[in-house]
Amino acid sequence: MPDVGMAGTVPALKQVLASIVGEAHVHDDAATRRLHSGDIWSEAKEPVSLVVAPDNLDQLSRLMAALHEAGVAVAPRGAGMSYTSGYIPSVAGTVSLDMQRMNRVLDIRAEDMVVTVEAGCTWVDLNNALAPLGLRAPFWGPMSGLASTIGGGISQLNAMLGAGHYGTSSESVVAMSVVLADGRVLRTGARGADGETPFYRHFGPDLAGLFAGDCGVFGIKAHITLRLIQAPAAEDYASFAFDTGEDLMRAMAAMARAGIAAEMCAFDPGLTKVRMQRASMSGDVKALGAVVTRQKSLARGLWEAVKVAKAGRNFVDLESYPLHIIAEGRCAAAVAHDMATARQLAADHGGTEIENTIAKVIRAMPFPPLNSVLGPGGERWIPIHGQVSLSQAPALFTALEELFAELAPEFERFGVSTGYLFSSMSTNALILEPVLYWPDEKYPVHDVAMEPAHAARLPVQPANAEAKAFATATRKRVIAILQRFGCGHFQIGRAYPYKESRDPASWELLNAIKQVLDPKGAINPGCLGLDNRKG
Template structure:
């Protein structure tokens, strides 16, 4: 038995320690990369078990990496050295407290965004930011460690913008609580009690500790929603329209696709999926007349209206009343018309809103290709210029892209009132890895092409992806999911770098917490 495994086996129950070879292989890779093989997967069920594990690893100097739902692509939970221990937090998924009077919810870090959303919905509340599209698997602890966007981000910002308190086991095995809960005799009802210790642990990629609980604010579920869809001939008008919609805080979600990514999404869809998702839309509508009206509208529109669309933009707005939601939609239509946008049927945002946490089949291409996104968050004023700079990287590498049949596209989104998100994506024929096969629906996986491994194609994608990251860094972009893929350590100004390295040393003096994350050793 491995010496590390032998040590932790003496301190922890055998049923939470997994050394099965298939599990070791699965948990040693993410969506894009494969890391050194870990020596064990540990699935703690309590805070005490997390602390015992950390103390055992500290005694032996064993590195620890922490994993939530596993939907990352930036090596965030991949080990940098063999014989590391991976902590799978998904067994700690309890909803600890829902406090409707004081408007907060406390959850264990392994709780998925979908589980929390569905638990809160009958109570008429939700969190302001309420998860990623991969929220069926993605956990709240993972979302806070990596930071994330989508549901609610148009008005409420990122996951990290919507946290009151976290409980973290540090690299010394100590339990630290933040926000108002950092003081004696207080509940986790407020983020600030002196310096913002909560923010310190958000976006840290597990480099500063293991999140075991989080407390998030609650807001009422909206009384009404509004939807719009628009087509644009070019990226510039769409980016300008999205920026203005964002500045006026008109949507909870606003996102768009370039022509290639739009085609991918349409190819992935099927008549069976349309029918299944249509039932979600009908159930969401209030009143029998509305149910019939919206169901018929979507069934008749189908997906043919997207055939000739180039750049496509979609919005979802929320209001306390139908009148408020309709007012927001009307203003969005005015903005888009001013940029030359052509209005489309609103079936796509309706279907998405009615089925917020679908299968993660989009983690591969429509024909079974590998998929890799890259992203940068920039101020609205820089969106068009940075997109042009990214496009120049593709043009410089056109012969390589053609050689390996690598296709590229863009997802565009907005966050709060200030931020444009640019997400270049790659698709290329290559062998799927164990994580893909574990995460995709079995019937969907069975329909896909089974490509052979093409290591040179993976290397080419890695090289071009790295060039995109370099461009984004030079343009001053910010990032989510920093992991071990984006510039952080090398990008910081000296005073900030000295501060974060000092904090790392104070919380994790032996450097066992996710070595290499954020570029910190």
């Protein structure tokens, strides 16, 4: 391990950090360092020197002050579900901040309709705390919410649960407490007379917005306050099949404009086949149990489970493009109206209604096990996404399909398969997410994410440098097409060309903010393309 800045050596720095968080929460063993040096996509050439886990805001503030004094780089990490090298160390001697001990729901203030959590709180834990009160955040999590943290979700931005009505994760944020590079604490929003009871986001310039989607480069999120809504009283589900991806895109755009779906989730034939391969009997049983529990009465739950079981897995034509939507509202009549609109719009664009099994299971099991981080044969997996305007979605899909058709011989040569996931963001964008699978070795983060029993069933793939190089080149070509259509991106990390998308005035402002908040350039250097280190 390298020497580390002004602290002199790694052992000396370890002692300093241990004096703040305790020896048990500073790690320098090879396995932990490697785990914190890789994400779903990549591993750093040189691992982090130390991993330190604060327990609260005070410890986090003191840690950052000590690391600032030592002059070392810092990489904040939540659950590690990044696939854009968002927390991968890029500087020798980097210290990884493991935020998972800061996992508490701190304050539910139903009278003010806000909840404050620590940044390491998972989406599933937040929802479990709110459900008995009949409350929910407007955006209430990605499908990786079993492990994904709220701090990571605000730093990277998320899609899925509630996004059809309320947009991405940051659009539900009221306020944040952020620890800066030197240990100072920056607090945003209107915060009440005591400064510690945030209730409204906007009070002058939107400081919270600076830290939303920043991939952690401006500061370390400690506390996050989200607004609340009453849990919807009614919900319903529908699924439709389309013959072409372009028809699917037009139907989803029409439904997004109408604002009728809390969630839309669609697949192409390739991803449908992968999902069918991955499905298991034990998973089916869990899904049926969840469907029963979701309903408001046992009789209704059992009836819904019978319908799901009867439908089985054969209701989807494996060559079609299935769309699954969930509508929710204050009363059954309003939801029924939205569902009628959805059926009409689907029919207008060539859709045929099919069994709504998957839509039901999405709501019954919103946070499934993270077994999809590898393919059904143990293959590596990488998604590449873009937010596209509603009008441009069909043309973008066509352009991506043309690329994949061109690459078909190489796909066969390297054993690469593809798929798509589609979803919506409020009333004005769709997400197109092509995914690649290729034979290659897994990383430690994959084993940590998956259920042990599932991981044990998967074949172990050997390292495959040629296939990885081809996947890397294909990923770059997909991103170039997304650029051509002017797409936006979540979890930019070090994968998407952010600087190139900004005008000179915007980039100058971003650099100035980075210089003020992190003058040594210590936090996630190089992420978003920002790197203000001297020398």
